[in-house]
Amino acid sequence: MTVLPYPVAGWIFLIGVYGLVTSRNLIHAVGCLAVTQSSTYVLLLAVGYRDGGTAPVFADAPTDSRVVDPVVQALALTDIVVGATVTALLLALVVQLRKRHGTVDPDALSELKG
Amino acid sequence: MSARARLWIFLVGAAGFAVLFAAACIDLPAFGTVPHPYGVRAVRAALSHHTSNVIASVNFDLRAFDTLGEETILFSAVLGTVVLLRQARDEHRKDPEPAVVHPRVRRFALLTLACALLVGLYVIAHGQISPGGGFQGGVVAATALHLLYIAADYRALERVRPLTLYEIGEAAGEAAYVITGLAAVLAGSAFLANVLPFGTLAALSSGGTVPVLNAAVGLEVTSGIVVLLARFLDQAVEIEEPGEDDGGPWDSGDSGGNGDEQRERA
Numbered sequence: 001m002t003v004l005p006y007p008v009a010g011w012i013f014l015i016g017v018y019g020l021v022t023s024r025n026l027i028h029a030v031g032c033l034a035v036t037q038s039s040t041y042v043l044l045l046a047v048g049y050r051d052g053g054t055a056p057v058f059a060d061a062p063t064d065s066r067v068v069d070p071v072v073q074a075l076a077l078t079d080i081v082v083g084a085t086v087t088a089l090l091l092a093l094v095v096q097l098r099k100r101h102g103t104v105d106p107d108a109l110s111e112l113k114g
Numbered sequence: 115m116s117a118r119a120r121l122w123i124f125l126v127g128a129a130g131f132a133v134l135f136a137a138a139c140i141d142l143p144a145f146g147t148v149p150h151p152y153g154v155r156a157v158r159a160a161l162s163h164h165t166s167n168v169i170a171s172v173n174f175d176l177r178a179f180d181t182l183g184e185e186t187i188l189f190s191a192v193l194g195t196v197v198l199l200r201q202a203r204d205e206h207r208k209d210p211e212p213a214v215v216h217p218r219v220r221r222f223a224l225l226t227l228a229c230a231l232l233v234g235l236y237v238i239a240h241g242q243i244s245p246g247g248g249f250q251g252g253v254v255a256a257t258a259l260h261l262l263y264i265a266a267d268y269r270a271l272e273r274v275r276p277l278t279l280y281e282i283g284e285a286a287g288e289a290a291y292v293i294t295g296l297a298a299v300l301a302g303s304a305f306l307a308n309v310l311p312f313g314t315l316a317a318l319s320s321g322g323t324v325p326v327l328n329a330a331v332g333l334e335v336t337s338g339i340v341v342l343l344a345r346f347l348d349q350a351v352e353i354e355e356p357g358e359d360d361g362g363p364w365d366s367g368d369s370g371g372n373g374d375e376q377r378e379r380a
Contacts, residue, residue, distance in 0.1 A: 002144035003140060003142055003144060003145055004145065006139040006145070007135070007139055010132065010135040013131075018124060021120055021121060021124040022117070022121065022124075047142075048150070048153065056157060056160075056168035057168065057243075057244060058167075058168070059167070059244050059316045063315075067153075069152070069156075070157060070160070070168035070169050070171075071150075071172055073172075074169045074172035074173045077173065078173070078180070081184060081187075081188060081335075082187050085342075088191060088192075088346075089198070091346070092195040092346075093198060095198070095199060096199075107117070
């Protein structure tokens with residue numbers, strides 16, 4: 001089946017969201033969010049692939065060689081950078097939550113605290 | 115909401131997503147055979163600007179303005195983490211104790227540190243020619259510094275890592291990117307336009323402003339990751355939780371300030 005790589009991205013997305021929904025630990029939830037986001041890398045790179053194409057870098061390849069789509073690869077790079085920094089920010093939030101509320105279980109965080 | 119209800123809502127939503135996504139996938143062009151009009155044009159544009167790494171050309175030439183936005187996301191995320199992980203009023207700092215490291219581990223880590231730092235700087239400098247660039251090389255260079263934590267201990271890492279300098283470096287990287295863009299305006303072109311001479315394809319000085327922007331991003335990413343990791347390491351090594359001596363961290367369930375006062379009295 002020639003469209004198989006696309007459903008792989010959808011499957012990774014759903015696995016990640018399933019983890020987010022059933023998570024009982026916020027660090028685990030942040031990990032699941034990273035998995036969910038990685039589905040977009042798979043989708044982007046799958047869309048950009050060309051049969052027989054090499055990396056879009058012409059340092060030692062002839063300029064007329066067949067390459068994969070560089071635009072989606074640049075988008076995947078952006079995606080990874082933003083994903084990593086957002087993960088760091090979320091983990092910092094979890095550190096503070098653990099300190100102020102003494103728990104990282106999202107279900108136990110129902111009460112307000114001054 | 116109970117966990118069971120939440121799971122059911124997820125299953126309904128997931129089933130809907132799966133059906134729609136599968137329908138969309140079936141209509142997509144077959145994997146690997148798609149014509150790529152934008153890809154072809156991006157390659158042509160990169161080659162006309164003598165940038166052999168087309169991805170660097172897309173990020174720092176064609177889409178340079180978007181990369182400014184991306185860099186700003188990085189900048190604000192690091193800023194947010196610094197604010198979130200600062201030392202609170204009720205926490206106190208403990209000096210980290212010197213650790214004993216096996217000489218072999220130390221030698222190996224120092225050797226790896228030198229190699230990794232060199233690789234990081236190489237990847238930043240050659241972003242316009244070969245795979246890599248400021249984002250990738252910056253992460254390698256920043257993590258290389260932290261091998262010192264393995265080679266010696268936390269105090270050695272703190273000595274070679276004046277944090278203020280890296281905080282300034284992060285801001286300077288962001289500023290250098292904007293200034294490069296404004297310089298193009300002063301040169302009579304558009305913001306972030308590639309105004310420098312393009313050089314020869316696959317030479318170190320090729321690509322016009324691409325290596326300049328790469329260096330700016332490399333500086334920001336290196337400094338940003340160092341600052342980020344420093345804050346997390348501070349939390350793990352130096353900052354102690356309030357009331358650690360008298361029985362664990364704050365429990366959930368006591369009602370704000372009153373509970374603490376009571377605990378102090380007791």
